[in-house]
């Protein structure tokens with residue numbers, strides 16, 4: 001079952017819905033005659049469930065934003081049309097280019113873990129990239145509210161957006177997508193390890209209240225600071241492997257043992273770092 005998850009109000013009319021499915025967070029910002037939905041889940045069935053949950057909060061028409069181009073955050077997009085869907089220009093291009101490959105991998109993962117119904121749903125999800133594009137910064141009007149969509153550097157992917165919602169005297173709420181990850185190590189598969197810590201430094205600079213990660217529990221600025229320190233450690237570790245193997249084009253190990261993350265996560269991070277350094 002994917003129904004039944006409750007919204008948590010983390011700021012003035014700013015809601016987070018944390019799903020059992022992939023521990024994914026989606027957001028809802030309610031204005032006086034419009035609303036904004038942040039990320040759309042991983043297939044049309046989950047998107048329909050999210051739409052039902054939105055409608056329990058507000059009857060207003062929605063605009064949508066995708067934090068980044070990964071399937072679990074945007075394969076539900078088509079269910080929200082004909083609304084505008086915002087995303088970073090690189091995310092839109094990446095989704096158009098890699099959506100089919102992402103879908104095949106996600107379907108395989110679902111089948112391998114015995115979830116054929118989920119696999120079938122993902123298989124039939126349309127690839128529907130954002131059509132309203134952000135390069136650096138867009139100020140979005142949602143009813144009576146102004147919402148900032150910002151690109152603050154590469155990190156988890158090449159096109160992660162941070163959604164900043166001003167809550168007046170309460171500060172703000174930041175939706176950070178998978179730039180911030182709670183409960184699991186960050187995902188490095190499409191990452192830019194030499195940029196990510198600096199990008200999180202900018203996220204840290206923006207934070208004036210709750211920070212909503214792409215997955216897991218809502219966190220705060222100190223969590224962002226800690227994750228930034230971990231990413232700096234990973235960056236150092238990658239530099240060490242590059243210094244230790246100056247003549248090689250592809251990292252083959254062994255890994256230094258001081259990583260803050262598990263071996264598989266660290267290996268992917270190092271491989272991505274080598275691609276970034278050598279590419």
Ligand SMILES: [Zn+2]
Nearest residue numbers: 068070178187
């Ligand atoms: Zn992601």
